[in-house]
Amino acid sequence: MSHGRFDNPVVASLAGFFDLFRKQELASRLTEADRFYGKSCLITGANSGLGFALAVELARRGTRVIMANRNRSPEAVDRARKLSGSDRITSRYVDLSRIETIYAFVESLAAENLHPDVTILNAGVALPGSRKTVDGQDEMFQVNYLSNVILTRLMLDKGVIPADGRGDSLPRIIFISSDSHQGSSAIDYEEFGRYFEYGVSKGIQNYSYFKLVLNTYAVELSRRLNADGVKVGVNAICPGPVHTNITRAAPFALRMVLNLIFKVIFRSPEKAALPVVYMAISPDFEGKTGEYLHMFKPKRMDPKVYEPEAGEKLWRESEKIVKW
């Protein structure tokens, strides 16, 4: 069964191009004067692309940054320190395609009493087909969706993200999504959490579809945490089309075509990071939850994302997979 709006990677990439001409209402709300001193931010997948640009920009604005990377090399931290002029950047190991590492990662944060003010779930993959993880899951499903559920739930359960509504500002959780989720099909529980093989066109569809699943989880998480008053801001954002290496797993010829489109048309990670930085540090987002930005434009997500029954069911089915 097909799930996404696009099944052709070139069409999907070109669709992103037109987004760049849409009015960005809130762009002027982030100014050079906005700083985040004394605060901390955890970013998954921060060793390259958007995540790296976020680490640099947030550190430059005074934030303590924890890069949560699967790549253990210190090279990205060194580069981020140099570019931001800040030495308040550290890196920790987590591989979202290996669930056991998420448990160890959260244990280490709890043991060191680390409580990021902002948690940005940025890591993601766009794969040309199915790939089985050591946990027996489809890699794109696991990295782009399931591991984000496990990570956020563990961080909340262990008090790494305090959800008691105390403190001088509320913790924020930001899911990096994609506007390509709009128009994806309703969540298919015949396939949910089951591994099966597929190729490029279903891979393209699944990328968008898993973002719809992720957004549905974000809204349900917000609903559950904030039933009697906002305690944690849970929001999602699409950074728009960004020139990164996200197509690195595509077959050679396709990768060449996509690289050309990305290079000529897409925005730099530095520019694409700005609306995410705005959502992370701006007082405009204090106490806000369940919101969605498409770059700097406030928007509604796909209507299916907001259905309480859809969120409730997703929560239950996800718990079944992780055996909670």
Ligand SMILES: NC(=O)c1ccc[n+]([C@@H]2O[C@H](COP(=O)([O-])OP(=O)(O)OC[C@H]3O[C@@H](n4cnc5c(N)ncnc54)[C@H](OP(=O)(O)O)[C@@H]3O)[C@@H](O)[C@H]2O)c1
């Ligand atoms: N590029 C776009 O046009 C675009 C548009 C909309 C949304 N997004 C979203 O933006 C986010 C960042 O993507 P990007 O474009 O910056 O791509 P990217 O340059 O490929 O960055 C992806 C990051 O995720 C990390 N990652 C992948 N698998 C991981 C795993 N198993 N465990 C931990 N980290 C893992 C990568 O680490 P490695 O270096 O180790 O692989 C990398 O740091 C993604 O959620 C993506 O869906 C991108």
